[in-house]
Amino acid sequence: MKILTALLLLATAVHAADLIEHARAHADGKAAFSFDARAWNDAEATRHLPIGVFDSGIGGLTVLEALLTLDAFHNDTLQPGADGVPDFAQERFTYFGDQANMPYGNYSAVNRTDYLRELIVKDAVFLLGRRAWPAKGGEPKYDKPPVKAIVIACNTATAYGLEDIRKAVAAWKVPVIVVGVVEAGARGVLESKGTGGIGVLATVGTCASKVYPRTIASTLGRAGQSVPVIAQQGSATLAGAIEGDAAFPDSVSAYAMKEARALAEAYRAEKPSVPLQTIVLGCTHYPLAKEEIDTAFTALRQEDAFRDLVAEHRTFVNPAEATARELFRELAQAKLRLKPGEKCVLERGLFYLSVPRVEEVGIQLSGDGSLDKDYKYSRSPGHLDFEDTKNVPLTTELIPANSAKLVRERLPAVWKSLGR
Template sequence: MKTLTALLLLSLAVHADDLIEHAKAHPDGKAAFSFDASAWSDAEATRHLPIGVFDSGIGGLTVLEALLTLDAFHNDTLQPGADGVPDFAQERFIYFGDQANMPYGNYSAVQRTDYLQELIVKDAIFLLGRRAYPSEGTEPQFTKPPVKAIVIACNTATAYGLEDIRKAVAAWKIPVIVVGVVEAGARGVLASKPTGGIGILATAGTCASKVYPRTIAGTLGIAGQSVPVIAQQGSATLAGAIEGDAAFPDSISAYAMKEARALAEAYRAEKPTAPLQTIVLGCTHYPLAKQEIDTAFTALRQEAAFRDHIAEHRTFVNPAEATARELFRELAKSKLRLKPGETCVLEQGLFYLSVPRVEEVGIQLSGDGSLDKDYKYSRSPGNLDFEDTKNVPLTPALIPENSAKLVKERLPAVWRSLGR
């Protein structure tokens, strides 16, 4: 399969150059948005580094769950097949959710994809560096280890930033693997052997990029399969509701019904000859609400307008597992995978979230202490000496109550890793 750039992103400008040069100018990693460039100088030590995973919030924890639980290969021989041992049992992970700047999917609607692209590369730089803030205090610390691989556990970030990050890693000449979820999602559709239409539920930004329809069409075409009707629906609300954002006060079920109805209407407008059968959960938050989404489609099927356009039994594609498989193969190919009996420099995983840096003069906050919406979506790239957010250890208080309940009930491996 051709790269994401060749197939999908030729029309997207990449603006990683400023951050590339900024990081090069601060090789000790002490400045904001920089990292210690000597961290990968020893190949053997690099293998023992953790793996970084990032998303715009907690939705990427669905990808981390897949990484923690995948058993698709024999750990000794690397051959396909389960052996009863998780494939990443020896590895440790650092998870980062850019909660202060979410939802990423809304930046395109206000013509701020340039700033979104900068945010995405900053996320990668955070994982590469040692710089992070403590839970309490205003000065950064430098005890977080760097990573040997970066998993972009965010569909919007993959669509708008995958090639920027790959370009940056190449320019910095560091042996770090970069894996995104969109290509994996398309391969998941192929593996599901769709017999009806395909619907994509994603953020507004992911849908605006048209990354999924083109990737799915390309994947099916290369495999020699016909391409069915593909419809998509971009939401500016569902991810925030799942996250527990106070700006979205209705229930998750209410938002899920709204988006399911909009997708069904978009699909019906294509005058399909087969019902909607495969639904891609094209935002990492959405698997946390799969039950509510499926219930919404079941209810819609009872309406005469949609009865013939929604399959009775639907297939949901979650790109997370395919992403985990791809990461395993890439680590093995690059000889960066820890072998049975070896250990990571981390005894257990680390979790970070971004929060407003309230001590910084000039930022604007809403009543609940989050970044003001107008302020958030009016920022421009290029101000690399200014930090209006900071990345701190994830604590229970930083997870909205309803989101914590979803993680506990539906992502048990992550919940255990969080020490809950």
């Protein structure tokens, strides 16, 4: 077993390896970035744990909405087909949005992917552990239940951290399922059966990783399909605008128009023979602004330069539903799914958000109380005894007003689960 662990550590980036050893050295789960691995000793008790979902902010709530509303299988037989009952009706979810450190997509632009990858593994550790901060108070509590599965509801986090998390979970010997959204998005492209070109709208970081073109091409190729032109456009602004971040003062429609135009130009540069038809919403925030994005492409087609370049009828691929389907299958195969009539240890879902830990010496804040931008993107990994953010219960007061409106109007199941 020691040889296996050593091999896993060698195959894992240094920052993930540091976290693996840190968690092992603090086996009681009391320290920051640690958890108690004994939580999964009882296989039957594990089945009754909640499912963890995380994103860099509230954009991952689009994935949670899909999980709460999916009805693609018969709950009694597990066969495909709707039965009028949500497929995860018996399950409960713990959602975490790393709001204080978002947008994740911008770290690669400043050569801080090493710190980003550490943040992503820390997100997983939080879901695995019992440690969380109260809304008010100076000390963390240890009453949050661990999870039996982790859904990476963030395209950038999947691109940079999926393998790190899987290797860490294997090294810890924790029987927890890990599912990411990128593979699901690629399957969504395959199932869309489009005949035109493919465009990926994502964050700067996700596009820099080239994970979507690579995964889409691989998925289509394995299915025996030809691979059309695939263009990308990475935005450093759209996700923040959707969340209502004051740093992005223009309207969501204005940012959507800018990114749609840039994607169309990137597609033109590939000298395609068919119009751009399939648009992958490669950031979990973007489905919240699907109408604005679609309107932007419609407006582009009114210009002579884009009329033949952009298809009149476009298909938007949202990886969230495919992710929900994959999680259902994974839970069923691992025999971790709750059966009709069984209950989770939670009566209702839990929601957490990270905020600056203002009492920590050395952190730098902007005028609105968030982490200073220069400070945020200059941090380096390895400081596991230092917490400049803390994870607290999510309340409506912590959601920007514009974002709260989007959640209320477009993610009704999540809004209801929030108790609003």
